[in-house]
Every structure is written in C-alpha cells, then in structure tokens.
Amino acid sequence: MTAIPIARLTPLAWLRAGPLGVIWRSPRATTGAVIILLIAVLALLAPLISSYDPSSGAFTPWIKPGVGHLLGTTALGQDIFTQMLYGARLTLLIGIASGLISTAIGTALGLTAAYYGGRTGEVINTVTNIFLVLPGLPLLIIVSAFLRGGGVWAIILVISLTGWAWGARVLRSQALTLRNRDFIHAAVSTGESPARIIFKEMLPNLAGIIAANFFGTALYAVLSEAALSFIGIGDVSKVTWGTMLYWAQAKNALLQGAWWWVGAPGLGIAVLGMAFAFLNFGVDEISNPRSNHAGKATRVLRRKSVPKVVDAAGLPLMSIQHLDAGYVTPSGPVRAVRDVSLDVAPGEFLGLAGESGCGKSTLAFAATRLLDAPGAVFGGEARLAGQDLLSLTPEELRRTRWKDYSLVFQASMNILNPVIKVREQVYDAMQAHGVHDKTKLEARARELFELVGIRPDYLDAFPHQLSGGMKQRVVIAIALALEPKLVVMDEPTTALDVVVQRQILQEIDQVRRRLGISIIFITHDLSLLVEMSDRIAIMYAGEVVEEAPAQQIYTAPKHPYTQRLMTAFPPLSGARERREGIPGRPPSLAQEIVGCPFYERCAVHLPGTCDVKKPANVEVEPGHRVACFLQSPAVKPAVYQEEHDLASD
Amino acid sequence: MNYLLRKFGLLLFTLWIAATLNFILPRLVPGDPVGAMMAKYQGQLTPAAADALRVAYGLNDQGSMSHQYFIYLGKLLRGDFGLSISQFPTPVIDVIALAAPWTIGLIGVTTIISFLLGSGLGLYSAWKRGSPLADWMPPVALFLNSMPYFWFALLLLYLFALKSSVFPLSGNLDPFIGEAWTAKWWSSMLRHAALPALTIIVTAAGGWLITMRNNVMGVMGEDYLAFARAKGLSEGRIVNRYVLKNALLPSLTSFGMALGFVVGGSILVETVFSYPGLGFYLYSAVAAVDYPLMQAIFLIIAAAVLIANFIVDMLYAVLDPRVRDGK
Numbered sequence A: 001m002t003a004i005p006i007a008r009l010t011p012l013a014w015l016r017a018g019p020l021g022v023i024w025r026s027p028r029a030t031t032g033a034v035i036i037l038l039i040a041v042l043a044l045l046a047p048l049i050s051s052y053d054p055s056s057g058a059f060t061p062w063i064k065p066g067v068g069h070l071l072g073t074t075a076l077g078q079d080i081f082t083q084m085l086y087g088a089r090l091t092l093l094i095g096i097a098s099g100l101i102s103t104a105i106g107t108a109l110g111l112t113a114a115y116y117g118g119r120t121g122e123v124i125n126t127v128t129n130i131f132l133v134l135p136g137l138p139l140l141i142i143v144s145a146f147l148r149g150g151g152v153w154a155i156i157l158v159i160s161l162t163g164w165a166w167g168a169r170v171l172r173s174q175a176l177t178l179r180n181r182d183f184i185h186a187a188v189s190t191g192e193s194p195a196r197i198i199f200k201e202m203l204p205n206l207a208g209i210i211a212a213n214f215f216g217t218a219l220y221a222v223l224s225e226a227a228l229s230f231i232g233i234g235d236v237s238k239v240t241w242g243t244m245l246y247w248a249q250a251k252n253a254l255l256q257g258a259w260w261w262v263g264a265p266g267l268g269i270a271v272l273g274m275a276f277a278f279l280n281f282g283v284d285e286i287s288n289p290r291s292n293h294a295g296k297a298t299r300v301l302r303r304k305s306v307p308k309v310v311d312a313a314g315l316p317l318m319s320i321q322h323l324d325a326g327y328v329t330p331s332g333p334v335r336a337v338r339d340v341s342l343d344v345a346p347g348e349f350l351g352l353a354g355e356s357g358c359g360k361s362t363l364a365f366a367a368t369r370l371l372d373a374p375g376a377v378f379g380g381e382a383r384l385a386g387q388d389l390l391s392l393t394p395e396e397l398r399r400t401r402w403k404d405y406s407l408v409f410q411a412s413m414n415i416l417n418p419v420i421k422v423r424e425q426v427y428d429a430m431q432a433h434g435v436h437d438k439t440k441l442e443a444r445a446r447e448l449f450e451l452v453g454i455r456p457d458y459l460d461a462f463p464h465q466l467s468g469g470m471k472q473r474v475v476i477a478i479a480l481a482l483e484p485k486l487v488v489m490d491e492p493t494t495a496l497d498v499v500v501q502r503q504i505l506q507e508i509d510q511v512r513r514r515l516g517i518s519i520i521f522i523t524h525d526l527s528l529l530v531e532m533s534d535r536i537a538i539m540y541a542g543e544v545v546e547e548a549p550a551q552q553i554y555t556a557p558k559h560p561y562t563q564r565l566m567t568a569f570p571p572l573s574g575a576r577e578r579r580e581g582i583p584g585r586p587p588s589l590a591q592e593i594v595g596c597p598f599y600e601r602c603a604v605h606l607p608g609t610c611d612v613k614k615p616a617n618v619e620v621e622p623g624h625r626v627a628c629f630l631q632s633p634a635v636k637p638a639v640y641q642e643e644h645d646l647a648s649d
Numbered sequence B: 001m002n003y004l005l006r007k008f009g010l011l012l013f014t015l016w017i018a019a020t021l022n023f024i025l026p027r028l029v030p031g032d033p034v035g036a037m038m039a040k041y042q043g044q045l046t047p048a049a050a051d052a053l054r055v056a057y058g059l060n061d062q063g064s065m066s067h068q069y070f071i072y073l074g075k076l077l078r079g080d081f082g083l084s085i086s087q088f089p090t091p092v093i094d095v096i097a098l099a100a101p102w103t104i105g106l107i108g109v110t111t112i113i114s115f116l117l118g119s120g121l122g123l124y125s126a127w128k129r130g131s132p133l134a135d136w137m138p139p140v141a142l143f144l145n146s147m148p149y150f151w152f153a154l155l156l157l158y159l160f161a162l163k164s165s166v167f168p169l170s171g172n173l174d175p176f177i178g179e180a181w182t183a184k185w186w187s188s189m190l191r192h193a194a195l196p197a198l199t200i201i202v203t204a205a206g207g208w209l210i211t212m213r214n215n216v217m218g219v220m221g222e223d224y225l226a227f228a229r230a231k232g233l234s235e236g237r238i239v240n241r242y243v244l245k246n247a248l249l250p251s252l253t254s255f256g257m258a259l260g261f262v263v264g265g266s267i268l269v270e271t272v273f274s275y276p277g278l279g280f281y282l283y284s285a286v287a288a289v290d291y292p293l294m295q296a297i298f299l300i301i302a303a304a305v306l307i308a309n310f311i312v313d314m315l316y317a318v319l320d321p322r323v324r325d326g327k
Helices: A013-017 A019-025 A027-044 A080-116 A118-133 A136-146 A151-163 A165-179 A182-189 A194-230 A241-250 A259-287 A360-367 A394-400 A422-431 A438-452 A456-460 A468-480 A498-515 A526-532 A550-555 A560-568 A641-647 B002-028 B033-041 B047-056 B065-077 B092-127 B132-146 B149-163 B183-220 B223-230 B235-253 B255-272 B278-287 B291-319
Strands: A318-329 A332-344 A349-353 A375-384 A405-408 A486-490 A518-523 A535-540 A543-549 A618-621 A624-626
Touching: A019 A027, A027 A080, A027 A259, A080 A118, A080 A151, A080 A165, A080 A194, A080 A241, A080 A259, A118 A165, A118 B002, A118 B255, A118 B291, A136 A151, A136 A194, A136 B002, A136 B255, A136 B278, A136 B291, A151 A194, A165 A194, A182 A194, A194 A241, A194 A259, A194 B149, A194 B255, A241 A259, A241 B149, A259 B132, A259 B149, A318 A360, A332 A349, A332 A360, A332 A375, A332 A543, A349 A360, A349 A526, A360 A375, A360 A486, A360 A518, A405 A468, A405 B223, A422 A438, A422 A456, A422 A468, A422 B235, A438 A456, A438 A468, A438 A498, A468 A498, A498 A518, A498 A526, A518 A526, A526 A535, A526 A550, A535 A550, A535 A560, A543 A550, A543 A560, A550 A560, B002 B065, B002 B291, B092 B132, B092 B183, B092 B235, B092 B255, B092 B278, B092 B291, B132 B183, B149 B183, B149 B255, B183 B235, B183 B255, B223 B235, B235 B255, B235 B291, B255 B278, B255 B291, B278 B291
Parallel strands: A349 A518, A349 A535, A405 A486, A486 A518
Antiparallel strands: A318 A332, A318 A375, A535 A543, A543 A624, A618 A624
16 A cells, blocks of 8 residues: 555665665755765776876976866976875775774764663763763874874774764764664563664664764864874875875975965865765754744735734634644645634633544644744634734734733643743743733742642752653643633643643643633543533544534534544443444545545445535534534535645645 | 762873873884884984983883883873973973963963854854855855864965965064063964964854754754743743753763864964964974874873863853752
8 A cells, every 4th residue: 555666766766765865855965975976986087087197296396277287286296186086085085984984883882882771881981981072183193193104094093993982972872762762672572682673673763873973974084184194194105185285285385376286185175074064964954853943933824814803792712713724844735724613712611632643733733823834824713802813923922922822732841941940931921921020920920839739949940850740730830820811731731640630630620710711622532521621622634523512522422533532432430341443544634635534434424425525514403513414414615715725835 | 069070080080091091002003112213313312312212101111011100100190291302301391381371372262262153153043044144154164164274274374474464474472572461462462373263263163053053953842942932932032041051051062072173173273373382392293203292292182171171061060950960
C-alpha cells in the first residue's frame, strides 16, 4: 500500500533516498557538496587541465596573473594555478581522512559512553572533557614539532587525535536521549548484543549528527593543516594549499607585491572550509529540525474581509464561525481544522474531544492566534466578546492575551523558564497588562497560589525545584492571574499521575464556578469530560461531528464515531465488559475529503450516500447537533469553497 | 559548590595531563632532542648551553623515569622551565613574563568583543529570521569563520600596512616610546594592536554568531517561550528574560572549545604581525628548535585557557540555578 512504484522515481532519486539524502534537502548543504565535488574533480583531473609540473621552477619568477599563467608564478618560477590544482589533492585528502578518523573515534567513544554509562561512561567523559579544553593548535604544534618528518600521515593522525573530542561530546548527549527511548530498551531486554544495538539500532538514528560532525572536523582539519604548514611544521616540500602559503610567506610574497601568491591558496582554503561548514550547518539543520514559537501571531490567510468588531450583545462569549486552519507544508496545505463552528457561553465548561491528530489542539491554537508557523488560518472568524481575534494587530493581540483569555498548555517539564524565579513568571504576566504595584503583585501572587493549592513560599523557587504537578498548578495560577473571561486548557493534566490529575481538576472546577469563567477543555479522555463538562464537542478529521450537553453525549450519543468512542472507555460504574477499539485510521488531512470523514471506519455507513456527499451539521434535538446522514438527510452546502481554494494555492 | 569543586578538580587534572604530556613527548622521539638541536646550530650551541639542555631534559640524570618525572614536576611548580636555547641563557620564564601580558591583553579584549558582537548578531539573525539581512548573516559568518586567521591577517597587512600605511607593519609599540601608560604610549599601543585585533574579531565573531543563532533557535522551540508569548509579554521582555538568558548558557558551555580555537588562531596572527606575544615566541621557538621555550609556552597557554574556562564555569553557576543545585 505504501510502496511507491519504482518507475515513478526520477533518475536521481537514490541521491535523496540514501543515508546522505539530507545533503540535498538543504540548499546550503547542497552548495557545500557541489563546491567540494568541484574541487575534487579539478584535483583529480589536474594533469589534464594543466600540462605543467607543480614543483618544477621552469618559469620566470614573479610573473603576474595573466594568459600564460592564470594565477602567475612563484618566486621559484612555479606555476601557481598548477600548484593550486595539485595542492587540492593533499589538502582534500588531509581534510577528509582526518575528518573520517576523528569522527570514527568520536562516534565510537561517544556511543560507548552513552551505551554503557556508569564507570566506563565517566572515564570516557573525563578524557573527552580534557581534550575539549586543551587548546588544539598549540598541542598540535608541540606534538608535530616532535614528530617532524613523519610525512602527511603523521599530520593526519595528529589532527585526528586532537579533533575528535567535540564529536564525542555531541554524540554522547544525543545517544543518551536515544538510549532511553523505548525501542532501545526493548532491544536490550530481548537480549540483542551491544554491538548489534549500537550499530543497527542507534547508529542509523544518529546518521545526521555524525555526518554534521564529520564535516565539522574536516573543516577543523583543513584549517589545522594550513596553520601547521604555514609555520613550517610538516613536509613543506609537498604541495598543499597550506605549504603554498608557507613558501609565499617565506619568500616575502607580499613585500614583492605578489598578492596572488598569498591570495589564491588562502581563498582556496577559505572556500573549501566554508563548503565543509555549509555541509555541517545544513545537515545539522535538517536532522535537528527546530520548531519555534517566535512568530508574533498566527498568520491569517483569509480572502474575505470580516468586520473587526460586531455588537457583542446576544452573542456567546466565544464564537468560532466556519474556521479553516492548518499547516502550510512544502507538499501543500494540511487542513487540520475544516469549517468548524463552535460557541462558548459565559461560565460554560466546553469539552473538546477526539483522537490524537483530529485537529482539536489546532482548533484551539488557531482560534486564539497561537498556532506557530507553519500553522496558518485559512478562513473563518473567531470572536471573543464580539471582537475578531483573527483581525487584531500583533500589539492589540498582545494586550488582549491573558487579560481577556488565557491558556494552559499540556503539562511539560519546560513550561516555565528554567533560569528565572517562579515569582517573576507570575509577576510578568500581570506587569505586561498594567499591574505594577509591588504590594498588589505580591498579594495577588500569594492569593493565586493558595487558590491552586501551593504554599506561597514556592514563589521564591526556581522551576526545577517543583514537581510536574506543582508546575502545572503554577501555570494554572498564572492563567487565572488577571481573571480572564475564557481559559483554554489543552490536555492540562494528561502528563500527570492520576491522583494529582484529580486534585487539579477539582481545583479548576471550583475556581471556575467561583469566578464564573468559561473553559474550553481539550482532551482525548472522554470519561473525564463527561464528568466535568457542561457541553461536549467531538472532533473527527478536522470537523466537529457531534456537539451536545455532556449527559446526552454520555447517555444517547448519535454519531457512530461518538458511539464507538463511548464504548472504547470503561463506564464509571457497572459491570466490566470487553472494550473494543475502532479499527482503521482517520483519513489524511492533506487531502480533500469528499464525503463523511468517518465513512471508511463506520460500521453503519450508507454506500452511495456517505462517501459522495458531506452531511450537514444539524440540530436534531435542542442543543444536540450532529453531522450524520443517519440522523438527517441534509447535505452540507459548499458555501466556503472560496477559502478552500486559497488553502490549496 | 559541589559543581565548582568538580570543575576545579578537572582543571587540576587537565593541567597535570598537559604537564605529563610535555614530559613524555621529548622522550618518545627517536634520538636525543639535544643532539637534534646541536645539529641544527652547527656548533653555535656552546657546551655550557648543551649541558644546560641536558639538565633541562634530565638527560644527564640516569635515574629512573619516575625519579626524573618527579624532579620535572617539582621544577614546574617552582616555575623553573629551564633556559631558552634561542635566547640563551635567558631563563624561559623571563621570556614568558615579557610576552604573556601582550597576548593576554590582545586575546582577552578581542575575545570579549567578538563574543559580544557575534552573539548579538546571532541573536538578531535568529530572532528576525526571514528578513534579508538576518538570513544573509549565517553564510557570511560561516565564510569568515572558515578563513585561516593568518591568511586574513596577511590580507589586512597587505592592504592597510603595505599598500597604504594606515597601520604599522609589525611589533607592539613604536621604538623609544618611553614611559608606559602615557597618552603617546596608548596611541602607539592601540595603533599596533588594531590590525591583529581586527583579524581576531572578524574571524572569531562569525563562530559566535553561528553558535548563538543555533542556541536562540533552540530556545525558540521551547515550551516556556510559547507560554511567555501567550502571556502577552512585550517583545523586549521575552528577548531579555526568556531568550537571551537561556540562549547564553549553551554559548558558555561551548566557550572552552571556542577559546582554544581562538587562541590557536591568534598564535599565527601574532606571527604575521610580529606581535611579541606568546604565539610569536612559540613560532620562533619552533623555527629555532627551542624545545624548552616551546613546551613552556604550550603549558602556559594551556593553563591560561583552562583558567579562563574555570572562570566561565563559575559564571555559569551564577547564571543557571539548576547547576547551583547540582541538577
């Protein structure tokens, strides 16, 4: 099913598919690779390109660059262009060989340290640290000075022996995180040999880092060779770009005005070095993709203009209308939220449930403009008290955030800034919205901590001194600081243990009843929602398929998907029975879905209807909306086609 | 506290390794280093100097290796590095005392400037990602950082000292400058230091730019940044208290390696400008096969880099509360 027919691959596809495929996915790395290949080709074809001998001084000395001698001649009458061509051979050899050797040493030591840990790891770690801080070039100089006359391979060896430490450190830390992953634990417990685990399981996952490290050390090697040659250590009778600089300096090329003699090999080294650096940088960028939260506000790519503010009277507190949102990817847009409309009344607890990847978090983040790039809103409205959040300028948005609505993210170890005190992180939310009086800040902070059940002393703590549950309480305290009308909670307790989860949920419930705030609570835990919510909306494949008061969803679910979901969770009371999952997978959100998104997995679907038309979301009972042809024959009108077009631009 | 003790332990241990390396190396080379020097100097080396050398290497001493080793360590602790060959009979320690302040001044000041400049630009380049200026910075930085230091030094020398004599060709001061610390002395000192300093700053800042850019991008993916943004904090506050404070920490961790690299590069920069610091003397010592001077300079440079690293480790403990608690 997933196999791609070979015939469809372009002739060069193996370049992308192979282990070095990362290189071609980064324009920077590609540039680097092309430069190095070019230099390598020139070096290999040197005898074809130039008929001169690189070391024979057959010409008049100090000829300027010109037609006969592209880069002029040396003081000894050698052709500099020819020397550049031949010199590239040894320069490349030294760079690549040293890069390979030191990467091999670094990889072996780093992986061993990470795999075995304990005493072995400690010893390797100490040795690595020593080599890291010992200044490389002075060490190189002193060692090479004693090994003088050892030839090229002695230089390669010395460079490799001083250059491996950084790679070992980076690899160790990466391998350590890998070592703690489930599949490695599984391999260890099934009794696979260490060598097999290291080479077959861990190494492939570290390929990108190892490649980046190789290019980094190759750069170091090229520069080190140049430096050593320049001060005359090493074999200056061999032609490398480094020894060319040595002779240029020894013969006072610059005093003679022969800048080309110095310029050419130096530029060669710099360009070759840059090519290695580009590869290092590019491969690293691709193999460690970094998400980021730097965008000031989610991009809104709406075509239709909407009024910025409408009269809030008679409107629900939060009103999401026909929201279309998702991600802009190189292979086209992914519409994770599809024409979703939802209202939240003042003081209401709205539960939003669905499987992972159904778009529930995307919906919450898009509506509050917190969806990070490449996320974007393609269309629709999200009004809080009549004001369209999607029309706000970044500064207006900044002022609205936290004051009118706040967010509680999934519990995470890094949700609080590790290097500043908890107090400052409680204060700054209030300070950003105009509370500056120190005594007020302090009083409010203590009050909030009491509210969520933490001793106010913890205001003086740093985040690492708090447990996961306490951190999440701090986050909730911060979310309540300015008594916003709406708090969006995205799986706030999923990562916590059951006891802490229960305590925190009870506190959230008490607080919201006392303060009368509305809550949108996102989770995949339906049984929890049934207990806590006033109303529940069920999402599937980017659409809200059912929406009803919590009790009704629990006792009389109407959509086949909701019905399956309800039986997938054990009831709170009653006899134990066999639980069944839902076979199949949700459809890909990168494609257009013609009929009902649940069609494939639905046991009661109507072929010829459900797979060709989209059911409209219809209120079948007061307050109970559902999109299913079994409940209503209404077909969804294609009114919002305009935005859909935009999404596929 | 535990953390700093451990770091201090590593400092002493590394110093000891460096010193031991220094002891073993001459003994690993086939033949007698003194013989090699005698050959090189073709009789210019007086018998007295040769004897001094043999003493310096413990070659007159037929005692056991371990005995020689402890004598060597004892001498090191007293700052006795023996006599310089190329400047016989000046004690090596005197040469170093003369040269060290120039190197420490040059590298110290330029390292701080390039760190601040590079990190600042790196922060800009990551934070404003997508704007043309910010996106052009990394490739340029990678190129500058890939230039051999000494080559860039040669270019500057050619352009600003040879072609147009804006700056002096070599040395650290004008001859016969008189009293130190006078206005005239300062101006001469700065004019001589300008090109070497510029070389180090231009080539080293690129490295810091890349490091800082990577760190900032790492921080930008952290959950606490998304949370800070959701809180509606001002951009200035997010940059100062959330991004910068966290992104600087890994920069400090990589400081050790980077410093070693800068020091290595500076050795050659001093050579190009005949700037009479440790690097210049190391080069001269290599050219003159002056092993005692070479080894002493290596040890001193290693010690200086290690101490600088230790200072950075202390700074790290001040900036990162997790380290203070030993986590």
